Amino acid sequence: MLYSENRFIVIDGPSNYPVGPWPPGDYPHKSFAASQFLRDVVPRHCLGHLRFLEIVFAPFNHLNKPRDGHPALVDWLETWELAKHNLNLPVLTLRLIVATCAHSGHQGFGEMTRAQGKEVLAVYNSIVHPLRRLGPTSDGGLARFYAELAWPWRWTTWVSVKLEAMSNQEVYDWLASKDRELKRRTEQFVMEERYERVCVAAREPQASAWTWTCRNLEAWGSYSMFQERYLPTEPEMQRGSPEICTYLLYFCTFPGY
Numbered sequence: 253m254l255y256s257e258n259r260f261i262v263i264d265g266p267s268n269y270p271v272g273p274w275p276p277g278d279y280p281h282k283s284f285a286a287s288q289f290l291r292d293v294v295p296r297h298c299l300g301h302l303r304f305l306e307i308v309f310a311p312f313n314h315l316n317k318p319r320d321g322h323p324a325l326v327d328w329l330e331t332w333e334l335a336k337h338n339l340n341l342p343v344l345t346l347r348l349i350v351a352t353c354a355h356s357g358h359q360g361f362g363e364m365t366r367a368q369g370k371e372v373l374a375v376y377n378s379i380v381h382p383l384r385r386l387g388p389t390s391d392g393g394l395a396r397f398y399a400e401l402a403w404p405w406r407w408t409t410w411v412s413v414k415l416e417a418m419s420n421q422e423v424y425d426w427l428a429s430k431d432r433e434l435k436r437r438t439e440q441f442v443m444e445e446r447y448e449r450v451c452v453a454a455r456e457p458q459a460s461a462w463t464w465t466c467r468n469l470e471a472w473g474s475y476s477m478f479q480e481r482y483l484p485t486e487p488e489m490q491r492g493s494p495e496i497c498t499y500l501l502y503f504c505t506f507p508g509y
Contacts, residue, residue, distance in 0.1 A: 258303050261460050262286045265310030271354040273311040273361075279318035284309075287324070287331040299338040304345045306460055309379070311353040311402055314368035315360035317375045325378050332382040341386055345396040345457065348383065348438070350376065352402040352431075361407040369404035376401050380438055387442040398456050399438035403430035 263270050264285035274280070283291075286307040290299065318324055353361050364372075380399070387393045405411050406427060415423045440447040 258301070259306070259460075260289070260302065260304065261306040261308065262289045263308045263310075265308075265351075270308050270310055270349075270351045273313065273353055273358050274316040276315040276359055279316070279322055279324055282323040283327040283331075284324050287327050290331055290335045296338050299335060300340040302339060302344055304347075304457070306347040306349065308349045308351060311351050311358075311361070312372050312375055313353075313358075313360035313364055313404065314371050317372055318378075328379065329382045332385065336386055339386075341392060341394050343395055345398075346383070346386070346394055347398040347400070347457070348380070349400045350379075350402050353407060362409055364405060364408050366405070366410075369408075372404040376434075376438075380441060383442050384444075387444065387446065393446065394443070394450075396450055396454060396456075397439060397442050399435050399442070400431070401434045401438055403427065403434060406430075 262285050265272060266274050286305075294302070383397070387397055415426070418426065443450055
């Protein structure tokens with residue numbers, strides 16, 4: 253599989269439902285799921301065969317975000333420093349997603365202030381900043397990079413009041429403009445002078461399966477890091493299967509693990 257087309261999706265959240273946020277409290281693990289994927293799941297000498305990697309984080313707010321200096325953020329920085337020497341960047345497409353919370357009922361999303369939303373943006377910066385080392389070089393950087401980061405204030409009371417005066421189409425357009433601006437700024441930050449040619453001119457790959465329905469992950473042969481599931485051996489990963497070109501790896505992290 254790693255010697256042909258491949259598409260890996262690593263979901264970091266409390267369940268296999270990416271739009272469900274972590275409960276209030278500090279991020280509960282010492283490393284992110286994608287860090288574990290790049291360090292522990294894929295053998296180092298196989299990293300160069302990755303062609304498409306999508307990293308999905310469950311929604312963050314001011315109550316569940318990793319604190320400044322959190323071990324997972326430190327490990328994240330170290331992971332990309334190591335991985336960039338083993339990844340074949342000119343043939344790798346990387347997509348980073350922070351999912352939008354499904355609704356305003358989850359604690360922290362409705363009452364978030366402007367200042368608290370900026371704390372969430374600071375976490376986005378901590379996640380994005382190490383990726384900049386992968387993108388700018390014209391002859392050795394990422395083939396393509398895409399980002400979809402949820403606008404933190406989407407479900408806040410003050411935004412809801414603003415939207416009441418709008419039509420359904422106006423609400424959709426206004427919120428979409430906020431997401432597009434975050435997307436543009438993030439992709440431009442990572443790709444720098446290559447942004448227009450790589451991110452704008454090239455057609456972005458289609459949305460991944462989890463965005464259509466999160467209930468069908470089992471049907472795609474998912475592997476959960478914290479449950480008893482089958483993980484292909486290294487020879488099997490190298491040999492691959494012509495019938496399967498997409499793997500969804502959802503790292504369901506539960507208390508106690």
